[in-house]
Each structure stands twice: as C-alpha cells, then as structure tokens.
Amino acid sequence: MKFVCFQSFGLQLIFILFSGIVEGRKHHLTLTKDVRRYFTVSTFGFLKGGKLDVQVNELSFVPPNFETKFGFTLIRTNSDSVTPYLENHQDTCLLLDDSSRDDTSINIVSFILDLGKQIINVNCSQMFSTLIIERDQRWNPASETSTRKRRNIGEVTSDSYLLARRKREDKKSQNTLFNKTKDELPSTSTNLKSEAETAEKNTLNNVCSTVQNLPVNKTGNVYSFQFSVVIGDDKHKGLYSLYFHNCANYGKHMEKTMVNLTMTIKEENQGTYLSAGEMPLPHMYFGLSVVFFSVGCFWIYVIRKKKDEAFKIHYLMGLLVFLKSFSLLFHGINFYFIAREGFHIEAWAVLFYITHLLKGALLFITLVLIGTGWAFIKHILSDKEKKIFIIVIPLQFLANVAEIIMEESEEGEAQHTTWREVFILVDLLCCGAILFPVVWSIRHLQEASQTDGKAAMNLEKLKLFRHFYIMIVCYIYFTRIIVYLLKITVPFQYEWLNEFFRETxxxxFFVLTGYNFRPTTKNPYFRLSQDDPELEMEEVITQTGLTEGISKSVRSRDPEKECKVSQREISHEFD
Known part of the structure; x- marks a missing residue:
C-alpha cells in the first residue's frame, strides 16, 4: 500500500512539473526580482547557416537605475567548458571592459542597453567583425504577451502536430510555386538579380563592425528590443553562450537592483532545432533502444532455458533492461520532435520521465540486492541492509526529480543551477551508498573463509564479490567523471559522444553483471560443499529458484555410534 502511494505521488509530481513545460529550443524565460550579477541565458552549438533570434519583450528595473549598464554578451567557445575570459572578470562587469575589442583571441559580442538614448550599442571583437547582426523590422513588441501562457498536458496533441506539418507543406508549396513562376517569367530575371544584389549589400551593411546601435522601444519604465545573429561563415561556427549582465550589482552596494525580464530565444541550425552536438542523438537513442531490447529478449530466453535455477532477482534484472530500452526509445522520440518543431510533445515526454524514474529506482534496488547476496546466498536482509534501502530509494527518487526539473527549467532560471547542484550531490551519495552492502558481503566472506571448513567455496564467492565491487566502482567513475571530462574537452559538434559512451x-555493465550472476548451477553462488564434518547439517533439497528457501535436516550416520547402540540394546534384551 505504501509503495502504491509513493508511486502515485511520483506520477503526480511529474504532472505538476509539466504545468510549466519548456518548448525545447524555443525558450521562454521569465524572471522576477532577479539580483544576480550575471547568468547564462542559453548555450547552443551553431553551424554555418545557423541563427540566434533574441526577443526581449519586457525588461524593467527596481528601483529604476538609468546610469548603470544592462545588456547581453555572446561568447563563442570550442567546447562546453568554463569560459576563461568570463572567469577572469568575476569582480568587474563584462559590459564595461573595452579591452575585448582589440584582443584577437576573444570571440565576444556585447549588446549594451543605453537607457538615456534608448538604443542598444553593439560592440564586437576583431574575430567577430564580420558576424552578421540583424533586426526584424516586422517585430512588434505590442503583439507579444507580457507573460507567457502556461500549457497543460494534452494541449499539444497530434492535431496540433498535423497543423504544424500542414503549415510547413503549404510554405514548401508556395516556394515551389514561386520558383516555377520565376522560371516561366524570364523577363523578371533582371529584377531578381537586382534584388539579390540589394540583399547582399544589406547583408554586408549588417556585419558586426558596421552595426553601431539597435533601436529600443520604451513603454513607461519597461523596455523591449530584438536582435538576431546569423552564422554566415564557417569560421564563425562554434558553441555560443548568451549571458545577461546587471552591472548595478557589482561592488559592495547595500541596495541591489532587481531585474524583471521576459524574453524569447529561438536557436536553430539549417533544417533542425538541435544543437550541433545533439544532431546524432535521435538516431543514437533509437539504435541503443533496439540493442537493449535485444539483450532483454536474450535474457528472457536464458531464464526460460534455466527456469529451475532462476531466482526472483533474475526477473528484476530483465525488467530493468526493458525499462532502459523504453526509456531510450521515448528519449529519442523527444529529440526527434525537438529537431522538427523546436519543442517536444508532452505525451511522449511524460512517458520518458515515468520510465526514467522507474529505471533509476530499479537499478539501485537491483544493485543493492545483488550486493547483499539476497536470493543467492541468503533470503533475509539484515537491519543495516534494510536501512540502506530506506536511504538509497528516496535519494535516487530525489535525484531523478532534480534531473527532470533541470530538463524542464530554463538555463537562465535560478532554480536550474540549484537543482543541478542537488542532482550532483544526491547522485554521488547514492553511488557511494550502494557500495556498502558489497563491502559488508566481502568482509563476511573473508571471515567465513577463515573460520569454517568451506574455505574453497567462500574464497570463490569472495573473488566474485570483489569483481562485482570493481565493476561498480569503474561504472560510477566512468559515467560520472570520465564522461564529464570528455564533454568539456571534445569539440562542440562531438558532444553526443559523452552520451554514447555513457550508454555503452x-x-x-548490464552484460557483465548478467554474465556473472546468470542462472546456472555452475555459479559459485549455488555450489555446495560436499564434505561437511558436522554431525548434523542443513541440506538444500533443490537448487531451483522455484523452491528457494526450502530445506530439511538430515542426521548423518556414524558406524561406531550405531555399533555401540546395537550392543547396548543386546545387553538389555533379556532384562
């Protein structure tokens, strides 16, 4: 009953999280009374032809401060690592630093809000002198809503997806009709040529070195503006990070300037809304889902073939593999819709988060049960082993919830950073906690091998436990540390490799664990000692998983005692 209530609470929490869902790579950020000096708005890998569109719908300050500087910086790096230039300017506002203009090693563009003149001053480094900066003349801030309307589950259905698809097809047909009309009217070729030359001329006029300022709309004390950055050259491709800066809060001021901000960010590469390092992820997740499903089917075949030697934990291991397969499948579907539409479909996202939660909880439960030797060498857990479950399961659930909130919150929100730190801390605690049962089992087998007469069998079990301990340590070290180091060192377009290595x-780890603890009588777990010197021993009737725990007591026969008993009976025969 408690488990059902706990599971129901988890599902309710997932639905609550989706009341404020994020639309993939079409970001909507809303901040109220934010006092941070600077924060990351978004990070995205752009290739040639990519575009970043930023629309600030509402920007206000409390109290109004017309002398300080507010604005954005766009910094390019080659990998997802810490930006050295930003780290060296922790005590000074980056918008006030003019040295970046002459530094040839810095790739940065600053958009500084001038409140008095109501313009955006654009400053770019030498490396970004030919970066294209545009402004959408059709943008009307009055048409933008002041606050984003939150969507509930079910609003984005297959009908909305078909409507979006129909719009794309209509747009494609219009382009085809335009091209056909252009071919049928050769007299207009001169006009088209002149229009192309005009567009090229305008593009040259929009490079960063020639753009001095952008207009700003003001309504009362609320400001709004819009700008776009186009990656028109191969030398400009890279991993771009957009930061917001509040220069009023640098220094030791008693009163902090609070910022209210509502903005929309759209990031896209040619034909996809995925970052350059995420483009292979949908196909990779689909392929790995098939691999895990095949491994699960093979495991079921092994269990059915060795049904008499299979235990309950073997079925849990099979369920874990299938949950992992479905989790990868739904994850791939999410990325597929993000690539096409810029946002994921809530129904598929909910399915992914449910399977992800169940998979994470079942993984740690299975590891703890194997580490304690449950169903293999004993059928009852000790009190301290039960306490491990009481600690690990809630922590793992909290880690999964933190990961979901990180996925569903914007990178610029304060809670995103908080929950990321919570996730890292709780995940490391869970990984450390599951090692205790294995260590306890190893210590118990070491003591047993020195005290009883089953030294050979206990040493073989001890060797298996030590291998399992090494496997867990290597798995945790690789998926938590090595993969992170790989992520911050590889070029931005190869960021998918960290996910690939984590899943492989x-x-x-699943394959090795299944091989070592497979249902077979040759496993050291199931092998019994045949030469027990005790007079009375507990003999297992069968080694099958169907009748685990059934035993009987057999009294060993001693020929000398039987002879003495016979003589005693003869001596009293005629009494």
Whole structure:
C-alpha cells in the first residue's frame, strides 16, 4: 500500500512539473526580482547557416537605475567548458571592459542597453567583425504577451502536430510555386538579380563592425528590443553562450537592483532545432533502444532455458533492461520532435520521465540486492541492509526529480543551477551508498573463509564479490567523471559522444553483471560443499529458484555410534 502511494505521488509530481513545460529550443524565460550579477541565458552549438533570434519583450528595473549598464554578451567557445575570459572578470562587469575589442583571441559580442538614448550599442571583437547582426523590422513588441501562457498536458496533441506539418507543406508549396513562376517569367530575371544584389549589400551593411546601435522601444519604465545573429561563415561556427549582465550589482552596494525580464530565444541550425552536438542523438537513442531490447529478449530466453535455477532477482534484472530500452526509445522520440518543431510533445515526454524514474529506482534496488547476496546466498536482509534501502530509494527518487526539473527549467532560471547542484550531490551519495552492502558481503566472506571448513567455496564467492565491487566502482567513475571530462574537452559538434559512451558503459555493465550472476548451477553462488564434518547439517533439497528457501535436516550416520547402540540394546534384551 505504501509503495502504491509513493508511486502515485511520483506520477503526480511529474504532472505538476509539466504545468510549466519548456518548448525545447524555443525558450521562454521569465524572471522576477532577479539580483544576480550575471547568468547564462542559453548555450547552443551553431553551424554555418545557423541563427540566434533574441526577443526581449519586457525588461524593467527596481528601483529604476538609468546610469548603470544592462545588456547581453555572446561568447563563442570550442567546447562546453568554463569560459576563461568570463572567469577572469568575476569582480568587474563584462559590459564595461573595452579591452575585448582589440584582443584577437576573444570571440565576444556585447549588446549594451543605453537607457538615456534608448538604443542598444553593439560592440564586437576583431574575430567577430564580420558576424552578421540583424533586426526584424516586422517585430512588434505590442503583439507579444507580457507573460507567457502556461500549457497543460494534452494541449499539444497530434492535431496540433498535423497543423504544424500542414503549415510547413503549404510554405514548401508556395516556394515551389514561386520558383516555377520565376522560371516561366524570364523577363523578371533582371529584377531578381537586382534584388539579390540589394540583399547582399544589406547583408554586408549588417556585419558586426558596421552595426553601431539597435533601436529600443520604451513603454513607461519597461523596455523591449530584438536582435538576431546569423552564422554566415564557417569560421564563425562554434558553441555560443548568451549571458545577461546587471552591472548595478557589482561592488559592495547595500541596495541591489532587481531585474524583471521576459524574453524569447529561438536557436536553430539549417533544417533542425538541435544543437550541433545533439544532431546524432535521435538516431543514437533509437539504435541503443533496439540493442537493449535485444539483450532483454536474450535474457528472457536464458531464464526460460534455466527456469529451475532462476531466482526472483533474475526477473528484476530483465525488467530493468526493458525499462532502459523504453526509456531510450521515448528519449529519442523527444529529440526527434525537438529537431522538427523546436519543442517536444508532452505525451511522449511524460512517458520518458515515468520510465526514467522507474529505471533509476530499479537499478539501485537491483544493485543493492545483488550486493547483499539476497536470493543467492541468503533470503533475509539484515537491519543495516534494510536501512540502506530506506536511504538509497528516496535519494535516487530525489535525484531523478532534480534531473527532470533541470530538463524542464530554463538555463537562465535560478532554480536550474540549484537543482543541478542537488542532482550532483544526491547522485554521488547514492553511488557511494550502494557500495556498502558489497563491502559488508566481502568482509563476511573473508571471515567465513577463515573460520569454517568451506574455505574453497567462500574464497570463490569472495573473488566474485570483489569483481562485482570493481565493476561498480569503474561504472560510477566512468559515467560520472570520465564522461564529464570528455564533454568539456571534445569539440562542440562531438558532444553526443559523452552520451554514447555513457550508454555503452551502461550496456557493458548490464552484460557483465548478467554474465556473472546468470542462472546456472555452475555459479559459485549455488555450489555446495560436499564434505561437511558436522554431525548434523542443513541440506538444500533443490537448487531451483522455484523452491528457494526450502530445506530439511538430515542426521548423518556414524558406524561406531550405531555399533555401540546395537550392543547396548543386546545387553538389555533379556532384562
């Protein structure tokens, strides 16, 4: 009953999280009374032809401060690592630093809000002198809503997806009709040529070195503006991070300037809304889902073939593999819709988060049960082993919830950073906690091998437990540390490799664990000692998983005692 209530609470929490869902790579950020000096708005890998569109619908300050500087910086890096230039300017506002203009090693563009003149001053480094900066003349801030309307589950259905698809097809047909009309009217070729030359001329006029300022709309004390950055050259492709800066809060001021901000960010590469390092992820997740599903089917075949030697934990291991397969499948579907539409469909996202929660909880439950030797060498958990479950399961649930909130919150929100720190801390605690049962089992087998007469069998079990301990340590070290180091060192377009290595390491860990603890009588777990010197021993009737725990007591026969008993009976025969 408690488990059902706990599971129901988890599902309710997932639905609550989706009341404020994020639309993939079409970001909507709303901040109220934010006092941070600077924060990351978004990070995205752009290739040639990519475009960043930023629309600030509402920007206000409390109290109004017309002398300080507010604005954005766009910084390019080659990998997802810490920006050295930003780290060296922790005590000074980056918008006030003019040295970046002459530094040839810095790739940065600053958009500084001038409240008095109501313009945006654009400053770019030498490396970004030919970066294209545009402004959409059709943008009307009055048409933008002041606050974003939150969507509930079910609003984005297959009908809305078909409507979006129909719009794309209509747009494609209009382009085809335009091209056909252009071919049928050769007299207009001169006009088209002149229009192309005009567009090229305008593009040259929009490069960063020639753009001095952008207009700002003001309504009372609320400001709004819009700008776009186009990656028109191969030398400009890279991983771009957009930061917001509040220069009023640098220094030791007693009164902090609070910022109210509502903005929309759209990031896209040619034909996709995925970052350059995320483009292979949908196909990769689909392929790995098939691999895990095949491994699960093979595991079921092994269990059915060795049904008499299979225990309950073997079925839990099979369920874990299938949950992992479906989790990867739904994850791939999410990325597929993000690539096409810029946002994911809530129904598929809910399915992914449910399977992700169940998979995470079942993984740690299975590891703890194997580490304690449950169903293999004993059928009852000790009190301290039960306490491990009481600690690990809630922590793992909290870690999964933190990961979901990180996925569903914007990178610029304060809670995103908080929950990321919570996730890292709780995940490391869970990984450390599951090692205790394995250590306890190893210590118990070491003591047993020195005290009783089953030294050979206990040493073989001890060797298996030590291998399992090494496997867990390597798995945790690789998926938590090595993969992170890989992420911050590889070029931005190869960021998908960290996910690939994490999932392949998980697959290898599952396969090795299944091989070592497979249902077979040759496993050291199931092997019994045949030469027990005790007079009375407990003999297992069968080694099958169907009748685990059934035993009987058999009294060993001693020929000398039987002879003495016979003589005693003869001596009293005629009494």
């Amino acid at each position: 390491a998980t697959l290898g």
